[in-house]
Amino acid sequence: MWDHEIKAMASTHAIIASSVFMATVLPAVLVPGFSVYGAHLLWLYSVSGAVTVVSVAVFWLLGITPPTKKHTLGYKLSRVVRSCLYFFLSCLFFHTVVVLYGAPLIESALETFSLSVLLTSLTTLRCLCVLGPNVQAWIRVFSRHGAMSVWDTCLQITVACTLVGAWLGAFPIPLDWDRPWQVWPVSCSLGAMIGYLTGLVAAPAWIHYHRKQLTYKCK
Amino acid sequence: MKRLPVLALLLWVCAVYFVGIYLFVGGFLLVRLEVNRTSSCGDVLEPGEEPGDFCRSPPRFSRLVLLIVDALKIDFARFDPGNTAPRPYENKLPVLGETVTSRPLQSRLYPFRADPPTTTMQRIKGFTTGSLPTFVDVGNNFASSAILEDNLIHQLGQVGKRVVFMGDDTWENLFPKKFYRSLPFPSFNVKDLHTVDNGILQHLYSTMVGKDWDVLVAHFLGVDHCGHRFGPDHPAMADKLTQMNGVISSVIDRLENDTLLVVMGDHGMTDTGDHGGESQKETDAAIFLYSPSPIFPGSPSQTEPDVVPQTDLVPTLALLLGIPIPYSSVGQVLLPLFPPHGQKGAAGGISQLEALWINAKQVNRFLDTYSSMARDIPPESLRQLRAHFSRLSSEYLAAVRDGRSPSAKLNSSLQLYLTSVRDTCRATWARFNHVKMAAGLAILALACLMCFVLSELSQALIREGGVGPKAPVLVALMSAAAAAAAQLLARGSVEAAWCLAAGALGSELLFLWRARRLNTPTASKNGGKAPKAAGWLTPRQLLAAPLLVWLLRCAALLSDCYVIGEGRVVTFLLFSLAIYVPVRLNWDGLLLPPSHDPLKSAGLLPAPAVPAATVRKEGHTLLACLGLLVGSLYLSLSFHACREEQGSCQPSPFLSPLSRLQSSQLKNLHYVLSVASLGMWAFLLRRCLCHYGNLNSSGGTVFAARWILPLLSVCLGLHWAVSATPDDSFRNLSELIGLAHVALPRAAFCLLALGLALIWLDPLTVFVKARAAASARSLTLPPPRYRASTGISPQAELHHLIPQIYQRMRRCLDDDAGGGGEPGGGGEADNRPAVEAYGLGTVYSAPTLLFCGLLGLGLLLLHPEGMALSFLLLLLEMGSLLHIHASSTLPITHAFPFCSWSGGFAVPWTPVVLWSLAAAQFFHATGHLPTFPSIQWSAAFVGFPDGHTGTILPASLVTLNTFASHILFAVGCPLLLFWPLVREVRGGRAGRACGEEGEDAVMEMRLRENPQQFSAALLQLSTRYLFINGAQVFASVCAAAILRRHLMVWKVFAPKLMFEASGFLVSSVFLLIGVTLVLRVDVAVSSWFKRLVPDASR
């Protein structure tokens, strides 16, 4: 039963990773003069969009999302609206955190906001997909005994990897190497992306390796 | 509790650190005194003793063109026609080689050896003063870099020569307003290869053709920048050198007969293009001398020097141009440029022997002056030099008097004298002492290790009492004596530094050896704890977040970019670690546990020790404090000053004093803001003390809190108002204002001293109120509630008595709802006698807090007014850090209840790292930077507007100003130990879990109940703080040692090292003061208990 879930997870991650790849390659083919550094915001939004669409579709198809209690259309609609609201709030939250970390407040607000959109689509969106619009559950998941399924553990790993990647991405910015990838927010978003991809690979591997120790209480 | 061992251990650790720093700095920072006398034309330097005007005789050359090609290495200048496949930097200056071979009477090319430090600024200083500048030339004012020593440019100006300068703008800073005309170009951007050179080329030729100059100095930077950017082995270097070749040949074409051309490099470069150190690649530059008329007696011969030291340029040029040799020059004239005795050249000038004699006399005069000012030249060699000179002088004067031609031997012995003077000076000033540096590094590294071991083993050390300070001191003395003896035998003299080093090393090794032994028996004694005690160096523990952040902080000291942006870096790390705390707590399920947990109700998890609601409340407090912390962090970023390396940076508007603001509206706004934050500072402190019932008694500390704190604030506010008033606004009150300028700050200083002394003398803030008739006797009356109430020994009764006092006291506090302001409000309503002791629960922290607060106001006085906001942020950040620390430890201590406090009161690493990061962060947020020009000298004149007579007072005022945040955080460090106890959850279960009926002691009285744990925890906290700060010093010492060749070493790393080291010094001193204050409170508490219960055993 575990093997089945791990396989599903690995293939999901493969699909998401290939969507990231496509979102990088396609604009390069379609848009003249495209490069990850040069037209960074374009790359950023195309990747965020691709990850958002593919994750939502895949998780919806897999049926990971906790089943709704009521099946009325109104309830479902309100869930969707709340999810969108949370998505937006999370963008604002990340924006605030990034500014507090030392990003310029006014000068490159658009770049900062784009970075927070990317971070949201890599982390919060997954929370939304796996746990639904329920902040209590999100907080609960990130504790030692909080994971209640393989997908929760996987969520922990990918989110942690993404955030650590973005954090590490800030380190080269003050250096005086004058490289194009040191421009704000290229290194951070690249770091987040690399961290996310690492998380996609690491999560199934780690779960597979530790499948004997993992026990989930109830679900 | 054990007071003396704790203090002695801390003192010893600090002393070891200081010795390490002293040794390293002694080997790394070469110090030289500046002689601020100048030579003049009237100096008696001629052969005869009769005074005469030295400058009037016609000079050999009337004009000079000095082309400085920065980093022109000798390898670049040589021309080898046989080299068929030259590297990019070879054979690119053919004009030099061709001129030397085709016109041997007119030109020479020599290697030109620089003295370390081979950085451009020091080198310009070197070849204009003829001296050996070091990193710290004492006498130089740090605020500006202008050369105050006698130098060529000054002497040229004295005789009315018109000096035209173009090129590297360093010259403009070194010689402000000394040039007849100057065209400086920015030199800072190392990536820019062409701005300076093209700027010079635009003006060079037109200036040369014009007649309004006597000396032309042009400093090209392209070659040096090309080296830094690409290294010498790069096509760009070939282009640059080819360009220089063109420049030199065009200048040669435009020279006239009375003009001397000197082309030279200021230093060389390594294979990677760097310089600064003392390897031959860095020191060997090139010098090329040329004149259209013949100057040299013949083609290059055997007697010519192989290498020309850079100091020799100054006397040579001075005598060729007919000006006095600058006073502090230790150079020697370049003999081939002067005609031999007897055959005076057609163009006039002085002979070799005359030149040497003038030179020797000038050097001897300098040596006399210098040795009367400083003691760093060894007296032995000084005596030899003096004897040598007097011998030479009598020989020379006799020869001149008799009119006979002096022997050729005199020539060479004069040369020998000059050389030996220069070598003596060089040995004193211009050499890194590698052995000392290595010894300093070793001692520092061992001291860090020792501090770490000490902090991990503090429990065992205090318990076993195996750390009498006697043994280390004895060993230290013995090894110092041994080192002294060895030195006496080997060299005949003793240097104190080596004795100190031996002492420090000996005691360190002894401690580590004993710690090893101490560690093994504890491990074997109780098997259960063995892995814990032995395993304090597991990789898992090293990878924990606080140590990781701290490692990053240390690593950041090794990169110049991170040092330049240190303020931001520290804030970033502090923010990261602060966010880590709640994340980690949440991971442990202790931050915001759900109110109804399905797992727990199902019995799957052990029932929590504390009700979830309490934990939730703590979690909310923690999050609120985190918000406060993050907010003050972000706001504090706006108080930063700017380094010159940070291009687009605006210094904070709050940094300039109010009196400099133009708009009166802005001035008023700033003033109101500052006074408001000042008031807030005092209010918050009082509120905090009042909250814990510390303001009820009538002791000295309470007096300080009630009266001195507000008075001090009023003084400060008035002082700001007075100093901000424009001079011309109240003319008739000017005397009064002048008086206030002096009186107000001095009154504030006095109040501060009074307040601190009061806290020291009477630190107790406990108010005891007995409601029944007799106090001491009735205390023993209440029926004891412990189990064996009959037949108990008086000893045991006493043992239980003290807890009862706490219990009552706490109940009173509870009834007062935390107010505590009104004595007598609480108490038990029944007819039992009761005692109320207010403020006993915060008996340790209240004086510390007040001490910190008063000190903060005193330090604020030394800052510009606008910094009041930043100081308020500092207080808020301190408070929120303490709360975060308390809130994050409380759930843990309650979740794992320990009856016997086996964990003690240990403060974990995270808050200590946060604390030290905050100290570094507020160093920047109070407008300071680790650079010398940014020191706020105005602090020395607060209260002393007319200056000082001594140097100690202004120096200490400036030190207090510079390290204000280090001081406050160091003094407040013991608060980290107290705060979790102060904020402990009322009705906690620590006591009940142990199965005792009676209540345990509460809050800080727990510390008194466990004196051993208290000592251990205090020792551990202090050593942890010292370890973190000491390791930072170690990191910056490593940076200076490893990167001594780096382009930025004298601009970034060496100043950083000095600031880090002095910061450590100040922090450790004030940490010791804080710890001593705590121990003083403990003494007072003990005697208080003795008075309350006269025959108490403790």
Ligand SMILES: [Zn+2]
């Ligand atoms: Zn240079």
Ligand SMILES: [Zn+2]
């Ligand atoms: Zn250079």
